[in-house]
Amino acid sequence: MEQSLLTLWQAVPTGNVKQVQLADQLGLSSKQTARLLRKWSDEGWFTFTSGRGRGNSSFIQWQKNVEEHYEKQMLKLIEEKSIETASKYLLYDWSPEVKQRLLHNLRSNFGYVQNSTGNNDKLIIPRKYPFLTLHPLYAADIHSANMVANVYSRLISVDENGTVTPELAHSWDVTTTHLRLYLRKEVYFHDGSFLTATNVVDCLNRLRHDPSYVDLWKPIKSVSANGASIVDISFPNGCSYCLHMLGMINASIYKETPHQTIGSGSFYVSENNESKTTLQAFGHHFQQRPLIDLVEFIQVSGDFDIAYRSSCEAIEETFQVESDSGFGVVILNAFKNSPISQKEVRDYVHYAIAKHRHKIGHYHTRAMPNHYSCLIGQEQRPITLPCPKRPHLEQPLIIKAANYTDGATRWLKEALESEGIWVEIQWMSFQDKLTDTKTDQKADLFVHGEVFEMNQNFSFFYFLANGHSPLATIMKSQPRFNNYLAQYAATPFNEWTRLNLQMEQDLITSSIMLPIYYEKRHIPFSIDVMNITISHFGYVDFSKLWVRPVRIN
Numbered sequence: 001m002e003q004s005l006l007t008l009w010q011a012v013p014t015g016n017v018k019q020v021q022l023a024d025q026l027g028l029s030s031k032q033t034a035r036l037l038r039k040w041s042d043e044g045w046f047t048f049t050s051g052r053g054r055g056n057s058s059f060i061q062w063q064k065n066v067e068e069h070y071e072k073q074m075l076k077l078i079e080e081k082s083i084e085t086a087s088k089y090l091l092y093d094w095s096p097e098v099k100q101r102l103l104h105n106l107r108s109n110f111g112y113v114q115n116s117t118g119n120n121d122k123l124i125i126p127r128k129y130p131f132l133t134l135h136p137l138y139a140a141d142i143h144s145a146n147m148v149a150n151v152y153s154r155l156i157s158v159d160e161n162g163t164v165t166p167e168l169a170h171s172w173d174v175t176t177t178h179l180r181l182y183l184r185k186e187v188y189f190h191d192g193s194f195l196t197a198t199n200v201v202d203c204l205n206r207l208r209h210d211p212s213y214v215d216l217w218k219p220i221k222s223v224s225a226n227g228a229s230i231v232d233i234s235f236p237n238g239c240s241y242c243l244h245m246l247g248m249i250n251a252s253i254y255k256e257t258p259h260q261t262i263g264s265g266s267f268y269v270s271e272n273n274e275s276k277t278t279l280q281a282f283g284h285h286f287q288q289r290p291l292i293d294l295v296e297f298i299q300v301s302g303d304f305d306i307a308y309r310s311s312c313e314a315i316e317e318t319f320q321v322e323s324d325s326g327f328g329v330v331i332l333n334a335f336k337n338s339p340i341s342q343k344e345v346r347d348y349v350h351y352a353i354a355k356h357r358h359k360i361g362h363y364h365t366r367a368m369p370n371h372y373s374c375l376i377g378q379e380q381r382p383i384t385l386p387c388p389k390r391p392h393l394e395q396p397l398i399i400k401a402a403n404y405t406d407g408a409t410r411w412l413k414e415a416l417e418s419e420g421i422w423v424e425i426q427w428m429s430f431q432d433k434l435t436d437t438k439t440d441q442k443a444d445l446f447v448h449g450e451v452f453e454m455n456q457n458f459s460f461f462y463f464l465a466n467g468h469s470p471l472a473t474i475m476k477s478q479p480r481f482n483n484y485l486a487q488y489a490a491t492p493f494n495e496w497t498r499l500n501l502q503m504e505q506d507l508i509t510s511s512i513m514l515p516i517y518y519e520k521r522h523i524p525f526s527i528d529v530m531n532i533t534i535s536h537f538g539y540v541d542f543s544k545l546w547v548r549p550v551r552i553n
Contacts, residue, residue, distance in 0.1 A: 001070050005040055007093045009066035016057040071098055078105050087300045120293040127297035130274050135261050136252035140434045140468045142451050145249045149535055150279060150542055152252035152263035155181055156243060162455045164243050168253055177236050183229040188284040189255050190268040197225035203253050216465045219489045239489050244458045266290045266543035275299045291546035326451035327374045327518040328408050331471050333444050334512050339393055340444040346511035351385045353514050356415035360517050364407030367517035373504060374515050380505055396422040400443035402433040409447045434468055446470040457496040461488050471513055
């Protein structure tokens with residue numbers, strides 16, 4: 001199946017057409033187009049009569065219905081369970097009704113599959129985007145981080161309530177200036193080697209010196225091995241959040257070889273490419289072995305609905321599992337040498353956002369207006385702003401945004417321009433956004449979406465401090481930012497709710513960070529998918545899933 005031929009079928013009916021128009025339609029040169037026209041004509045798809053003389057129209061007479069033939073080929077591919085191959089072709093220019101039929105047929109092949117011969121349980125999941133990375137240190141997006149959570153282990157685990165439990169470390173001793181971790185013995189990496197204290201020290205030292213995390217780890221002065229299974233972490237000036245920091249995804253423990261990064265998690269990566277990523281259960285995992293043997297992520301088109309289904313044709317019923325899907329904020333670059341540094345300008349932007357915030361759902365369908373706080377369950381009193389005088393600006397305000405915040409960014413532009421503020425948008429890809437960490441930012445406003453990893457109290461602090469947040473980026477050189485970090489390091493973790501609310505209120509009152517929306521994700525599951533638990537970033541913990549293959553009446 002050739003994408004160009006289907007594109008031509010959809011765009012050009014039988015009749016007169018100029019060859020230059022065909023080339024433009026296909027995005028090819030005249031020579032390439034002429035070559036393909038001869039090839040397809042020889043294959044019997046159409047007859048083509050070239051126009052004589054420069055600028056004269058040619059004539060195309062279709063002999064076969066390309067889409068009809070290609071649909072039959074697709075159905076055969078799907079029937080043969082070659083969904084990895086078939087899913088690639090969904091990106092072609094199908095008509096809406098044919099694409100819906102293909103999606104329906106392909107969808108039935110995703111979900112739970114049991115191979116009776118090999119006694120292997122497999123979960124096949126559609127994936128809209130390839131994973132950017134599987135390395136813990138660079139997993140800044142939630143999709144990659146969810147994979148890291150399944151492939152690697154951390155020293156300790158932190159749940160949504162902030163409770164710390166053992167993982168690679170079976171126990172620890174902690175004082176106000178020192179943490180000693182005792183590692184489990186005979187923990188296997190995926191290559192069969194054993195975890196040592198040296199592996200842990202190497203990972204943590206690399207993490208704490210990484211530019212994206214150096215501020216977060218600033219209180220830590222040394223990480224060292226004391227024998228084969230003891231790790232000492234020193235923080236002479238205090239670090240109340242040291243244990244919780246070790247439970248974050250980026251603090252996962254790994255071993256690097258010249259060819260790969262190896263983990264010790266419940267799954268290992270047996271295949272990873274642009275079309276498919278396969279996780280395979282690790283039989284020597286130090287905790288419970290996953291009940292599902294394989295999890296396959298197959299690349300699909302953007303309009304494919306993501307659901308965790310059983311492949312049993314008799315089971316169509318699903319139920320919804322709700323998980324938090326983050327929040328959105330507008331960050332104002334109060335330290336840029338431009339009008340946005342003036343409090344009256346920021347307050348007017350604040351006023352415009354507050355006035356139009358209730359409309360954001362028209363631009364971002366999953367967004368619910370957030371008039372209060374980024375901290376769920378800790379609603380702050382909304383700030384009432386009188387209508388301020390509109391400032392005179394001789395140049396537009398520059399908004400910087402990534403493509404994943406498209407709806408919220410369009411809403412912001414409309415809100416500000418309706419209040420007389422001229423703006424320009426600088427779009428960037430998500431990957432570019434991750435590396436956009438210069439302190440000298442040229443933009444005035446940033447539209448930023450954030451998803452908390454697990455525990456809200458620690459995650460909010462992490463949002464303020466980590467190098468991937470534009471808020472942290474623009475505030476790094478400010479004494480105010482360093483004061484924030486110092487307060488967290490000195491405040492017991494059980495008092496962080498109060499501290500977070502205080503910091504957030506300071507940022508909102510100063511018109512530096514303004515909440516605009518929060519959203520929840522509703523994930524459909526087949527009713528025979530069992531033991532569903534939500535793990536990091538609101539995603540499913542694959543290590544605990546299992547499927548009841550036969551119902552008992």
